Each structure stands twice: as C-alpha cells, then as structure tokens.
Amino acid sequence: MERIYNFSAGPAVLPREVLEQARDELVNWQGCGMSVMEMSHRGKEFMGIAAQAEADLRELMAIPANYKVLFLQGGASSQFAMVPMNLLRGKTSADYLNTGEWSKKAIKEAKQYGAVNVVASSEDKNFSYAPTQDHWQLDPNAAYVHYTPNETIGGVEIFWTPDTGDVPLVADMSSTILSRPMDVSQYGLIYAGAQKNIGPAGLTIVIVREDLIGQTVPGTPTMFDYQIHADNDSMYNTPPTFAIYMAGLVFKWIKARGGLKAMEQHNIAKANVLYDCLDASGFFHCPTAKDNRSRMNVPFTLKDAALDEEFLKGAKARGLLQLKGHRSVGGMRASIYNAMPIEGVQLLVEYMKEFEKQHG
Numbered sequence: 001m002e003r004i005y006n007f008s009a010g011p012a013v014l015p016r017e018v019l020e021q022a023r024d025e026l027v028n029w030q031g032c033g034m035s036v037m038e039m040s041h042r043g044k045e046f047m048g049i050a051a052q053a054e055a056d057l058r059e060l061m062a063i064p065a066n067y068k069v070l071f072l073q074g075g076a077s078s079q080f081a082m083v084p085m086n087l088l089r090g091k092t093s094a095d096y097l098n099t100g101e102w103s104k105k106a107i108k109e110a111k112q113y114g115a116v117n118v119v120a121s122s123e124d125k126n127f128s129y130a131p132t133q134d135h136w137q138l139d140p141n142a143a144y145v146h147y148t149p150n151e152t153i154g155g156v157e158i159f160w161t162p163d164t165g166d167v168p169l170v171a172d173m174s175s176t177i178l179s180r181p182m183d184v185s186q187y188g189l190i191y192a193g194a195q196k197n198i199g200p201a202g203l204t205i206v207i208v209r210e211d212l213i214g215q216t217v218p219g220t221p222t223m224f225d226y227q228i229h230a231d232n233d234s235m236y237n238t239p240p241t242f243a244i245y246m247a248g249l250v251f252k253w254i255k256a257r258g259g260l261k262a263m264e265q266h267n268i269a270k271a272n273v274l275y276d277c278l279d280a281s282g283f284f285h286c287p288t289a290k291d292n293r294s295r296m297n298v299p300f301t302l303k304d305a306a307l308d309e310e311f312l313k314g315a316k317a318r319g320l321l322q323l324k325g326h327r328s329v330g331g332m333r334a335s336i337y338n339a340m341p342i343e344g345v346q347l348l349v350e351y352m353k354e355f356e357k358q359h360g
C-alpha cells in the first residue's frame with residue numbers, strides 16, 4: 001500500500017527518506033551486525049550516533065556553546081514539573097503566559113512548586129490569539145518566564161520572541177521546534193517532545209543555559225535534575241536510544257534540505273495554501289487570529305458540525321488521514337509539520353473545495 005498523507009498532531013508524519021534509511025539499517029546498522037535497538041548505549045557505535053545527533057542539532061539551531069543539549073524521556077509533560085524544580089533557584093514565583101491547553105497544563109504543574117503569576121491570558125477569546133507583550137504584567141523578581149510559542153490544540157503561534165530582560169525565558173517548543181530559525185541565545189531553556197518535528201515519541205529534548213542548572217528544589221528526584229543529565233551526557237541511565245538515532249536521521253534530512261531557513265519557507269508556502277483556502281471559503285472557518293495562525297497546526301470547522309463525519313470519511317477515501325480535531329475543541333485540525341509535503345496540503349485543499357461545492 002502507498003503511504004497516506006498523515007495530518008496527525010503527534011506522533012506525526014516522518015520524512016519518507018528517513019523511514020527508508022531506518023528500514024535499510026534496521027537489522028544491521030552500518031555493517032556492525034546488530035540493530036541500533038540492540039546496542040549498548042555506552043558502546044562506541046551508539047555513543048557516536050548520539051554525539052552526531054547532538055552536533056547536527058547544535059548546527060541546525062546554532063546553539064551557543066554555553067548551552068547544554070539533553071536527550072531525556074518523560075515527554076514535554078515531565079518538563080512542566082522539571083522546569084520549576086530546576087529553575088526556581090530559591091525564588092518563590094515564576095511568570096507564565098496562558099495561551100491555551102498546553103500553557104494551562106504547564107501552569108497547573110508549576111503551582112505545585114511555587115507561586116505562578118499569569119502575565120496575560122487569551123482565555124477571554126477562547127484562546128484564539130496570543131496577547132502581545134504590551135499586555136503582559138511581568139514580575140521582575142520572577143525566577144523565569146514561561147510561554148508556549150505554538151499551542152498545538154488551538155493552532156496559535158507566536159512569531160516574535162518575548163523580551164524578558166534578565167529574567168530567563170523558557171519555551172515549550174514541542175510543536176514548533178525546527179520549523180523556523182530561532183535565536184537560542186534569547187532563551188534560558190527550550191524543551192520539546194520529539195514526536196512532531198524531531199522524530200518518534202519517547203525522546204524529549206531540553207536545551208538549557210548551563211548557568212541556570214544545579215540548584216534544584218529540595219526533594220527533586222535524581223532523574224528530574226538537569227545537572228545530573230548534563231554531567232552524564234544524557235547517559236545517567238539508559239536513554240531512548242532508537243528515538244535518538246531516528247532524531248539524528250531527521251536532523252540530517254533537514255540539513256540536506258537547507259536547514260531551518262529552508263524549512264521556514266516550505267512551511268510558509270504550505271500554510272498559505274491552507275489558510276488561503278479557509279479565507280476564501282464561506283463554508284470552512286478558521287478560528288485563530290491572523291497574526292497568530294500556526295504554520296504547524298491548522299484548526300478549522302465546518303459550517304455544520306453534522307457534516308464532520310462525512311468530511312472525514314471522504315478525506316480518508318483520498319488518503320488524507322488524522323484530520324479530526326482535538327477532542328476538547330472538535331472540528332478539524334490539519335497538522336502540517338516539516339515532513340508534510342506540499343502535495344498533501346494541495347490535495348487537502350482540492351478536497352475541501354469539492355466538499356464545499358457539494359455541501360455549501
């Protein structure tokens with residue numbers, strides 16, 4: 001069977017070339033007689049794979065030398081706790097921007113470790129936009145400022161970098177990392193679950209400025225201490241070896257296609273195709289504010305929700321899958337990460353126009 005176009009929010013589509021390479025190397029990696037899955041994480045083969053993956057990520061994102069790159073487990077959800085455990089550093093509160101479901105989860109978890117000051121919220125408009133910084137109430141004594149540059153469920157993306165002065169900026173980049181260039185030096189810490197733009201689920205990447213770690217709150221479990229992972233090159237315990245290998249292949253794939261600038265151009269082109277279709281339609285509706293329209297996750301609704309099932313059925317028949325919106329918001333959501341080819345988006349738009357003609 002030929003591959004379908006997969007619009008899942010994550011785990012998400014991976015580059016075909018990467019999957020094919022992994023297939024070719026699955027049983028016998030580069031003539032060593034075993035699979036990457038079977039290697040000791042401390043053996044020279046895997047140490048080489050991990051070091052190359054880190055080097056390629058550093059190159060892609062131009063990560064400065066005073067930042068540690070950690071390959072962890074536990075998903076971005078574990079970072080909701082690890083961030084306050086590690087970055088409160090004796091302070092009593094942290095600042096959080098609330099732009100949707102993932103911000104809310106981060107806020108809820110942080111409240112277990114200290115006070116949370118919500119600098120601004122877009123809940124007043126059902127999280128359909130992101131408040132600009134002139135509406136934020138920052139606390140100069142905050143331990144850090146946390147925000148979610150791309151809300152995967154709401155499809156709200158922030159394309160500018162907040163200015164928080166000396167207070168470290170922390171970003172949950174799970175669904176936007178590697179989609180465009182970012183100036184890492186503007187951040188104290190960046191984290192992301194891998195299962196969107198990086199690779200398979202099971203790997204969580206943390207990029208942290210090294211002067212911010214090593215001062216965990218009392219009682220922090222060893223595995224939740226960034227310093228432990230940094231001191232051990234992410235090999236304090238057994239890391240998610242196969243996921244790191246896959247991420248390494250994805251980094252090479254991005255590099256071969258021109259890096260993050262090229263990814264950005266490609267992603268803008270794809271997003272434009274879809275948003276132009278939505279704007280021209282009297283049948284489909286996109287709820288997000290124009291300035292904050294995510295290039296990665298595009299939510300939209302049909303004029304009549306009773307047609308949702310039929311829309312999904314017809315989409316499936318055309319090889320357009322996993323378009324159902326998040327259970328909390330309904331409607332549709334097309335996630336169009338780096339590995340989604342523009343042909344997939346064009347096919348979706350053709351189908352939408354056809355569907356509108358029939359039902360509009």
Ligand code: PMP
Nearest residue numbers: 075076077102152172174175193
């Ligand atoms: N933050 C964001 C922005 C996400 O999109 C997700 C997952 N969809 C998470 C956090 C949670 O990630 P995980 O499932 O890796 O814990």
